[in-house]
Amino acid sequence: MSVTDLEVTEATADAGESGNIGGVYTLVWRTFKENRLAVISLGVLVFFLLFSFVGPYIYPTNQTNGYLAQQVYIHGVSAVNYPWFKSWSFPLGGDNSGYNMVGRLMVGGRTALSVGILAGLISTLVGSAWGAIAGFRGRYTDSVMMRFVDIGLSVPGIFLLIVIVVLFGASSTTITLTLGLTSWFGSARLIRGQTLGLKSREFVSAVRVLGGSGTRIIFKHILPNTIGTMVVIATFAVADSILALAGLGFIGLGIPLPNTDWGSMLQNATIYAPDGYWWDIVPAAVCIILVVMSLNYIGDALRDGFEVRLQKR
Amino acid sequence: MLAYLIRRIFQGFIVLVLVILFTFILEHMVPGGPAVVALGHRATKVTIAQFNKENGLDRPIIVQFWSYLTQVLRLNLGYSLEKSAAVWFLIKSALAHTSMLVAVSIVFQFIVAIPLGAMQARRRNTQFDYFATGITFVLYAIPVFLIGEFLISLFTIKLNLLPGHVSSTDGAFSIFTNPVEYILPILTLSLVGIGGLSRFQRSSVVDTYAQDYIRTARAKGLSEKLVLRRHALRNSILPIITIIGLSLPALVGGALITESLFGIPGMGELTLTAANSQDMPLVVGTTIVATIMTIVGSLVADLLYAVADPRIRIESR
Numbered sequence: 001m002s003v004t005d006l007e008v009t010e011a012t013a014d015a016g017e018s019g020n021i022g023g024v025y026t027l028v029w030r031t032f033k034e035n036r037l038a039v040i041s042l043g044v045l046v047f048f049l050l051f052s053f054v055g056p057y058i059y060p061t062n063q064t065n066g067y068l069a070q071q072v073y074i075h076g077v078s079a080v081n082y083p084w085f086k087s088w089s090f091p092l093g094g095d096n097s098g099y100n101m102v103g104r105l106m107v108g109g110r111t112a113l114s115v116g117i118l119a120g121l122i123s124t125l126v127g128s129a130w131g132a133i134a135g136f137r138g139r140y141t142d143s144v145m146m147r148f149v150d151i152g153l154s155v156p157g158i159f160l161l162i163v164i165v166v167l168f169g170a171s172s173t174t175i176t177l178t179l180g181l182t183s184w185f186g187s188a189r190l191i192r193g194q195t196l197g198l199k200s201r202e203f204v205s206a207v208r209v210l211g212g213s214g215t216r217i218i219f220k221h222i223l224p225n226t227i228g229t230m231v232v233i234a235t236f237a238v239a240d241s242i243l244a245l246a247g248l249g250f251i252g253l254g255i256p257l258p259n260t261d262w263g264s265m266l267q268n269a270t271i272y273a274p275d276g277y278w279w280d281i282v283p284a285a286v287c288i289i290l291v292v293m294s295l296n297y298i299g300d301a302l303r304d305g306f307e308v309r310l311q312k313r
Numbered sequence: 314m315l316a317y318l319i320r321r322i323f324q325g326f327i328v329l330v331l332v333i334l335f336t337f338i339l340e341h342m343v344p345g346g347p348a349v350v351a352l353g354h355r356a357t358k359v360t361i362a363q364f365n366k367e368n369g370l371d372r373p374i375i376v377q378f379w380s381y382l383t384q385v386l387r388l389n390l391g392y393s394l395e396k397s398a399a400v401w402f403l404i405k406s407a408l409a410h411t412s413m414l415v416a417v418s419i420v421f422q423f424i425v426a427i428p429l430g431a432m433q434a435r436r437r438n439t440q441f442d443y444f445a446t447g448i449t450f451v452l453y454a455i456p457v458f459l460i461g462e463f464l465i466s467l468f469t470i471k472l473n474l475l476p477g478h479v480s481s482t483d484g485a486f487s488i489f490t491n492p493v494e495y496i497l498p499i500l501t502l503s504l505v506g507i508g509g510l511s512r513f514q515r516s517s518v519v520d521t522y523a524q525d526y527i528r529t530a531r532a533k534g535l536s537e538k539l540v541l542r543r544h545a546l547r548n549s550i551l552p553i554i555t556i557i558g559l560s561l562p563a564l565v566g567g568a569l570i571t572e573s574l575f576g577i578p579g580m581g582e583l584t585l586t587a588a589n590s591q592d593m594p595l596v597v598g599t600t601i602v603a604t605i606m607t608i609v610g611s612l613v614a615d616l617l618y619a620v621a622d623p624r625i626r627i628e629s630r
Binding site: 157253292297 | 324331335339342450455462559561562563566573584589597599607
C-alpha cells in the first residue's frame, strides 16, 4: 500500500497546485486500475460494445427472415430452438422464430446499448445543468426548480413511460427521450449539492470580479468541477436505462419488430419457457446482467477514483 | 409535530396538482389532442369537433384544466374506453391489491436486509461479507421480471412446490388468508430491493461503528452483541427509513411487473391491459393514483422517521 500511496502523492505533486486535467485523469485511472473487478468490467463492456456494433459486420446473419421455413437440421435435430452449440451456423441455436441467436443478440444489443447510453447521457446532462443552475441561482429559482425535482422523484417512472409510449407510440426515439427525461431528478439533487459547495469558492468570486456572467460561471467553472460526480452518475444512469428498457420490452411495450432489444428477446423467450425451452432465456439474460453489473462496478470504481482525487487534493 | 405534518401534507398536495397538470399537458400534446386519443386516428374532422363540443374541449385551456383538476381531485377520473366502467371504480379494487403487495414487500425487505447488512458490517471483509456483497451486487443487476421468471421456473415448473399464479378471484387480503400463493410474488418484488437495502445498511452500520458512543458502549464493557443491538443497529436504521421512502416509486414500478407476471389483479395489471388496448383515461388514471400512492407512502416514511428519531421529534415541536 505504501508504494501506491507514494505514487499518488507524486502524481499530485506533478499536477501541481492548480491540478491540470491530465494529472487528474491519470490519478483516477491509477485508482481504477487497482480495482481488478472494475478493469474486468471495463473489458466486458468493451466486448459487448464491439459485439453489438462491429459484430454484425464480422458475423453477418439473416435477421430479416427466420429459418422456420427452411428448417436447418443438424444430426436430425432442428437447429432452431437448440440449446447449445451444434454448428457454426447456429452457435447458440436459434430463437423460436428461427432467427440465429447470436445475430439476434447483436441486434438486441445494438438497441439496448444505444438507447441505454443515449438515455443515460441525456439524463446526466439535463440533471447536471438543472442542478447547477438551481444551486447557483439560489433563492426562489432554487426552490421552484427543486420542487419540480421532488415531483419527478415521486412519480413512478414506469407509469409515465407507459403513458408516453401509449400516447406517442413506441420507437427508439420516444423511448430514449422518455427514459432520459424521466430519470434525471436524482442527479439534479446531487449536482445541486455540489454546486452549493463550489459557488462560495474563490475561483467563482474571481470570475465574478472579472465580469463573467452567471451562465459562464455555471457552464465553464462549476460544471467542469463536478465532472467526477457526472461521470459516476452517467455510468449508473446508463445501467438503469438498460434495465428500464428491458422492463419495457418485457411488458410488451419495447422496441417494435422487426427490431428488437434484449428485454423483448427475454419476453419472447419466456413465452416458451414453460414448455421446456428455458434455455432461450439464458443468452439475453446473461447479456443484460453482465452489462449492468459491469456498469455498476465501473461506477463504483470511478467513484472511488474521484474520491481519492478529492482527498489528495 | 403538527406543523411539520401540515407542511408535508401541503407539499404533497402541490406535487399532486403539478402531476395532474403534467398528465393534462401530455394528453393535449398528442397531435389532435384528447379527441384523437379517444376516437382513433381515422376520426373525421366533424366527429372530432362534435367530440370536443360534447366533452367541453372547445373551451379555453385554463377552464379545461380547472374542470379536469377539480374532477380528478374528486377522484372522478373519467370512464374507461374499453371496460365501460368508471376509472376510479376499476382502480379501487386494484389499488388494495397493489398496496398490500408493496406493504408486505417493504416489511419483508426490512426483516431480511437489516440483519443481513448489520451482520456484514460486523464481520466486515470476511468471506461471509464478500459472499453477501457478491450476491447483492448480482441481485442489483437483474431485472425484476427475470427474477420472477427464474423463481417460477424453479419453484413452480421444476420443483412443483409453489404456485406461480395468483387466483384471479382473490380479494386484497388473500395475501394473509392464502399466503402460499404470494410467496413467489413477494420474493420477486423484494429481492432487488433487498440487494440495495442491505448494501446501504452495511455501510450505515459501518459508519455507526466509527462513532464515539460505540466506543463508549464498548468501554463500559458491553458485549459485542449488545453494542450492535442497542447502539449500532438503532442508529443505523434511521437512514434506511428515508431510503424506503425514496425507493417507493421504483417499488411501485416493480409491483407493476410482478403483478403482470403472477396475474395479480392490481394497478400494474390494470395499467398494462389498458396500455395494450390504448385505453387512455384508464392509463392516466392509474398513473395519477400510483403517484398519490407514492406521495402518501413517502409522507408516512417521513413521519416514521420523525417518530423514530427523537432529535427530529423535539426540534419540530
